[in-house]
Amino acid sequence: MTSTPEINGYRFDQRLLDHPLAEIWRGRSFTGMEVVALVLSEAGAADPVVRERLDQASRVAALEPGRQQTPLWAANLTAVRPYAITQLVPGESGAERLIDPLDGLIGNDTASVDAVRAQLAQYGAAPIPAEAVQATAQDAQPLADPTQTHAPATGPETDLATGASGGSLGADGADGGDATDEDGERKRPWMYVAAVAAVLVVFSVTFSAGAAIGAAVKDDGQAPQSAPPVAVSPSPLPTPILLPGIPKPSGITYVPPAVGFEGLTGVSYEKGADIQVVDDLGLPFNFGFPAPPIADERIAAESSSIIYRRVTNSDPRNARLDVRIAVHPCRDLAGCLADRAGFDQAWTKEYKAPRPTDAKDGRTWFTRQQGPPYALTMTHAFARNGQWWLVGVAATGLPGEEQAVQRIVNDIWRQTP
Structure with missing residues (x-):
């Protein structure tokens, strides 16, 4: 994909990552809010595995703890080129939430992930504090309610967003658990919420991202003090947020071909033509x-x-x-x-x-x-x-x-x- 994404209500002017499967763009909403967007390329959108990972990560992000870290403002997983948009808040880790699911999607491509992380760091994106990670990790237990859209898996597939072993995320701090000490692995604090704080969220184009987040917060019953502080409190967005902001034509009728019409070039339909x-x-x-x-x-x-x-x-x-x-x-x-x-x-x-x-x-x-x-x-x-x-x-x-x-x-x- 080479063209700048054109999504209603947003303007993107800087591409932070150009990967064969996806791009990340920085821009602003129509209100001036800074945002970052992940947009799949044609190759990424054509890969059923990639689309499935985005879909699964979206639902996790909507239902599991950590979604309050930075609001997810828009997403469309049914588009020919699926995308998701999150707010870029100085000092918060919202932009990093785009990186972790992308890391898994592009096969732990360390160079690409580190490059875009360095780009986002210029605009205030920061790791989640260690104490917030520990609190969020304790909250992120499997849900007993069988009606939930997603429950964390066990075994090799648990790292939905980060891929195998998480090695591409670097070593920038440790959780302090015994298993981590024995293995000698040192991971960034925010890595532990990658699986439950993925960026891409959408259930239907008829629901706004703000409404979806608000409903999820209300239903899960989590104590407010156990989650990272809310960056903003968005009001519900209008329903057609993902639809073209164009006047809807009406009262259109077809004028049948007439005798003697001179076209733009070449031949034209004749009167009574079978069309x-x-x-x-x-x-x-x-x-x-x-x-x-x-x-x-x-x-x-x-x-x-x-x-x-x-x-x-x-x-x-x-x-x-x-x-x-x-x-x-x-x-x-x-x-x-x-x-x-x-x-x-x-x-x-x-x-x-x-x-x-x-x-x-x-x-x-x-x-x-x-x-x-x-x-x-x-x-x-x-x-x-x-x-x-x-x-x-x-x-x-x-x-x-x-x-x-x-x-x-x-x-x-x-x-x-």
């Missing part, structure tokens, strides 16, 4: 498709300002006809024109498509590539029901599908006057 109307993607327009479409809404990108959609005529892995769409809301036409450069950079990078550079008029640009595959891209500004939008389209077709590509892009242009 399938794509009208269920949540876009501010509908458009015609020459065959039964296969919509892939779970595109590998999440953004607080851009809607991403994809439509193909067969399995997306070997589709002959592939249409990828990006839509961004603007305040007015001038705002769209001002946003166009950044919008084109974002969506063409996400889709690995050429930028539209040839001007058709004052609010339409397109580019053609003969291929193979044949490619036609377009950026266009339009208004619908009082709301201005920028739409980006990247359509490709294998040999024989060139005219189908032209008809689709021309129809989108016709539906967005």
Whole structure:
């Protein structure tokens, strides 16, 4: 993964770790709060073992002692690229909570873990005090309630977050137990809560992270003096915290092909053409498709300002006809024109498509590539029901599908006057 994560309510500007399976980013929330986020790469998200570890660690973090150390503000384990966000509190160990589960995920890669730990140390992340570790370790006993989501395991799999033997975490202080003295191992104090204070927490996108934490604290019955002090007391976050903050289009109708329409380039649908109307993607327009479409809404990108959609005529892995769409809301036409450069950079990078550079008029640009595959891209500004939008389209077709590509892009242009 190479692009900056785009998650509603957060802005990330510094990548602290770039690993084949995951990245860690530092940024801020819309209120200015410093945060760090762990985002799986495509390779990490494709590995069922990695996803399972994140899921298990999330539930442990939500239910076991240690979750009060630093609030977990947002997470999404069902996204194409799962992520989790925690607050970065000066003098607290919240940022370190990202490291321990990552350590296990990347196979005890000491160099990578130490590198990002050194980065986080610049921003105030500190180990949990030894006395707090001992208190938390005493609290972290298996729960008798069989309805609990997770109970600590025994044997080799107990270190869910840290992997085998914990050797990659270094030797920076000891717990003082007899077994540790006999083995000669010296571990950082905060290592003992790695398994029960993992960073990634999510049960449903319909519950806020603050509400989940508050409910867990209420239910487990732990004495407040046995846990580390609460860094902040967050109020519940709005339900759509993980959803794009974009106006929801409504009242969209399809305008059938008409005689004499001159398209952007090439051929267009003729009146009475046999087409399938794509009208269920949540876009501010509908458009015609020459065959039964296969919509892939779970595109590998999440953004607080851009809607991403994809439509193909067969399995997306070997589709002959592939249409990828990006839509961004603007305040007015001038705002769209001002946003166009950044919008084109974002969506063409996400889709690995050429930028539209040839001007058709004052609010339409397109580019053609003969291929193979044949490619036609377009950026266009339009208004619908009082709301201005920028739409980006990247359509490709294998040999024989060139005219189908032209008809689709021309129809989108016709539906967005």
